[in-house]
Amino acid sequence: QSALTQPASVSGSPGQSITISCTGTNSDVGSYNLVSWYQHHPGKAPKLIIYEAIKRPSGVSNRFSGSKSGNTASLTISGLQTEDESDYYCSSYVGGSTLMFGGGTKLTVL
Amino acid sequence: QVQLVQSGSELKNPGASVKISCKASGYTFNTYGVIWVRQAPGQGLEWMGWIKTNSGNPTYAQGFTGRFVFSLDTSVSTAYLQISSLKAEDTAIYYCARRSSTWYSDYWGQGTLVTVSS
Secondary structure, eight states, rough: OOOOBOOOOOEOOOTTTTTEEEOOOOTTTTSSSOOEEEOOOSSOOOEEBBBTTBBBTTSSSSTEEEEEEETTEEEEEEEEEGGEEEEEEEEEEETEEEEEEEEOEEEEEE | OEEEEEOOEEEEEEEEEEEEEEEEEEOGGGGGGGEEEOOOOOOOOOEEEETTOOOOOOOOOOTTTSSSSEEEEEGGTTEEEEEESSSSGGGGEEEEEETTTTTTOOOOOOOOEEOOOO
């Protein structure tokens, strides 16, 4: 199974909004609302920012939001801040008691 | 507070074995699974598999069968990842995390760097 497809990089200016897509198939993303998003600064532990496709853990800024349509899940970050610059990964349950990550997206805040 | 604390960095020769620990605290250990994730240098996160903490039953992702073994010591709320016959390409940071019933991981270990080099 290949990784879920994410753009390798996205960029935006402070205050802008960006969206990162995570495309799978009708066997994984399309079949389950079990998509999570993680923010990962290299060398640190990944941080959960969205779970069950649209839910935000307590303590995570409401500038982060998730959505899903068909085989594609999306993470939107509004009001970009310099501290949002990081790597972002989606993950999805893919059946058979297994999970898969996306390839990761590097967000640059210009 | 919930914590997952992993063992320290390891430097191993090719062909050796390594066993990484992941000690959980702040919650009932057998109510959440433990996943293992690898990040090789310059690469993304890769799901290695997970272990059911109420049964010890492991599930391995493709590419992580044979040399990789997940185990538990529930008496000390600790999960282990053992890698045998180490190769240079096993050089990576290995993370453990607790797995919720809906497949998200809200708490992660700090990561363990394994370097395989002669």
